[in-house]
Amino acid sequence: xxxxxKLRTAFMSTFNVDSEVIKDELKYxxxxxxxSLAHMKLxxxxxxxxxxxxxxxxxxxxxxxxxxxxxxAKQHGIEF
Amino acid sequence: xxxxxxxxxxHHAVELPxxxxxxxxxxxxxxxQAVATxxxxxxxxxxxxxxxxxxxAVYLGCLRANHVALLLPENIDQALLALLQESYxxxxxxxxxxxxxxxxxxxxxxxxDLKLLLSTSGSTGSPKLVRLSANNLHSNAExxxxxxxxxxxxxxxxxxxxxxxxxxxxxxxxxxxxxTLLLTELTxxxxxxxxxxxxxxxxxxxxxxxxxxxxxxxxxxxxxxxPSLRYMTQAGGKLPADEVAEVATWCQEHQVRFYVMxxxxxxxxxxxxxxxxxxxIKNASxxxxxxxxxxxxxxxxxxxxxxxxxxGELIYxxxxxxxxxxxxxxxxxxxxxxxxxxxxxxxxxxDCDGYVYITGRLKRFIKITGNRIGLDEIENRLKQIGxxxxxxxxxxxxxVALVSGDVDQTSEILQREFKLHHSMIKVIAVESIxxxxxxxxxxxxxxxxMY
Numbered sequence: 001x002x003x004x005x006k007l008r009t010a011f012m013s014t015f016n017v018d019s020e021v022i023k024d025e026l027k028y029x030x031x032x033x034x035x036s037l038a039h040m041k042l043x044x045x046x047x048x049x050x051x052x053x054x055x056x057x058x059x060x061x062x063x064x065x066x067x068x069x070x071x072x073a074k075q076h077g078i079e080f
Numbered sequence: 081x082x083x084x085x086x087x088x089x090x091h092h093a094v095e096l097p098x099x100x101x102x103x104x105x106x107x108x109x110x111x112x113q114a115v116a117t118x119x120x121x122x123x124x125x126x127x128x129x130x131x132x133x134x135x136x137a138v139y140l141g142c143l144r145a146n147h148v149a150l151l152l153p154e155n156i157d158q159a160l161l162a163l164l165q166e167s168y169x170x171x172x173x174x175x176x177x178x179x180x181x182x183x184x185x186x187x188x189x190x191x192x193d194l195k196l197l198l199s200t201s202g203s204t205g206s207p208k209l210v211r212l213s214a215n216n217l218h219s220n221a222e223x224x225x226x227x228x229x230x231x232x233x234x235x236x237x238x239x240x241x242x243x244x245x246x247x248x249x250x251x252x253x254x255x256x257x258x259x260t261l262l263l264t265e266l267t268x269x270x271x272x273x274x275x276x277x278x279x280x281x282x283x284x285x286x287x288x289x290x291x292x293x294x295x296x297x298x299x300x301x302x303x304x305x306x307p308s309l310r311y312m313t314q315a316g317g318k319l320p321a322d323e324v325a326e327v328a329t330w331c332q333e334h335q336v337r338f339y340v341m342x343x344x345x346x347x348x349x350x351x352x353x354x355x356x357x358x359x360x361i362k363n364a365s366x367x368x369x370x371x372x373x374x375x376x377x378x379x380x381x382x383x384x385x386x387x388x389x390x391x392g393e394l395i396y397x398x399x400x401x402x403x404x405x406x407x408x409x410x411x412x413x414x415x416x417x418x419x420x421x422x423x424x425x426x427x428x429x430x431d432c433d434g435y436v437y438i439t440g441r442l443k444r445f446i447k448i449t450g451n452r453i454g455l456d457e458i459e460n461r462l463k464q465i466g467x468x469x470x471x472x473x474x475x476x477x478x479x480v481a482l483v484s485g486d487v488d489q490t491s492e493i494l495q496r497e498f499k500l501h502h503s504m505i506k507v508i509a510v511e512s513i514x515x516x517x518x519x520x521x522x523x524x525x526x527x528x529x530m531y
Contacts, residue, residue, distance in 0.1 A: 036294065
């Protein structure tokens with residue numbers, strides 16, 4: 001699985017939504033499935049999938065799919 | 081009465097994330113304006129609210145004009161809303177994006193003491209509501225002001241939804257104290273929430289057990305610097321004793337008062353609190369009755385137990401005990417059925433200092449992110465849609481054993497109708513449901529090892 005696929009899979013399985021819902025622009029609370037509860041599940045899923053630990057700032061900043069990718073790439077050296 | 085907003089005149093009632101401030105006088109004007117189109121006569125109104133100034137104004141407007149409002153979440157399931165509308169036939173419904181929709185103008189027969197309606201869970205597919213009086217709302221708010229020692233200097237930020245009894249009690253008690261609400265739809269996992277809290281010098285944070293696990297994960301008790309924070313409260317389910325101790329230790333080191341509390345919608349909101357100086361000593365206790373209230377623990381024959389260490393049903397007496405339930409419009413005419421006495425359905429015991437410890441539940445329900453979910457209600461709902469299933473579980477985990485029907489589909493139905501995250505539902509398929517000789521379901525056997 002590529003890292004992009006891993007990222008997409010983590011979003012899809014956390015929110016229990018189809019692939020077409022997951023777009024770069026997808027934002028926190030834009031869909032009912034991405035609430036604060038699911039956000040914490042998403043953080044845990046991403047930490048497990050990429051074997052990383054997010055800091056407070058990263059948890060609070062991860063407000064869209066594109067930003068999640070950017071945080072993983074820039075701050076954790078994950079290549080996309 | 082906290083809805084007599086004029087008593088605090090020019091003091092700030094509300095501060096919004098964009099920096100806008102509203103005085104109590106301005107809030108009063110806004111509240112009255114929000115219900116002006118309802119005209120004369122007492123109306124039954126459904127309000128679909130969130131933590132915005134528009135929602136606060138319309139809620140207060142209804143209280144001030146003696147209309148009876150039912151507070152519902154803005155994102156309520158449409159099928160549940162339709163069921164409620166059918167059961168209660170309100171005069172009008174309100175939501176921010178649409179405004180008022182008048183449904184009919186016939187007077188709805190309602191008891192003179194009825195002031196507000198709340199749902200016990202906010203999401204279960206039942207039209208069951210709690211009937212609250214003006215005295216219920218007023219006395220509980222005043223009691224909270226007293227034991228939390230709230231003054232007009234407090235600035236409370238909204239963490240929980242306004243339609244949820246705990247979230248509403250934060251609003252009501254701070255209005256009763258003439259304090260300021262930091263009113264926002266932002267949530268604790270957003271940077272902007274914390275920016276607002278810090279910039280506005282917020283003085284308190286509240287939360288259900290799940291909120292506290294988020295607080296911990298995002299570093300509120302480690303990395304965050306919150307110098308204006310003066311107190312925190314926790315209710316809406318049991319926070320494990322070791323987590324209570326962890327939060328209490330941090331709070332003690334940072335001169336923050338930490339209150340563990342206990343309550344139910346049936347008691348307007350609050351029934352007990354654990355005084356902060358006891359939190360580290362009695363970290364498994366829900367504390368003592370709030371000012372104006374009293375607890376009793378009764379055995380199976382309704383005799384009051386007074387010795388410590390013996391389990392019985394926890395009974396609460398106080399002016400905040402609701403008038404009773406409603407399931408349909410005609411119930412709104414009924415008066416006070418509880419007469420100040422509430423059988424909580426929780427099992428409890430005293431310690432030798434008279435502090436209360438909840439040890440179990442008489443009624444079959446679990447709490448999911450602070451919201452009560454009746455297990456029998458879920459079984460009934462599944463039966464309604466043709467699924468033979470039984471439910472068990474613990475707080476934050478609903479377990480369903482399914483005799484007929486599709487496992488994934490059932491999980492999806494529960495997620496949608498009861499607004500549950502899929503990770504909090506476990507559905508298994510079973511051949512049959514084991515029962516004992518008396519015909520009672522053997523839940524332990526079905527859900528062995530699942531929770």
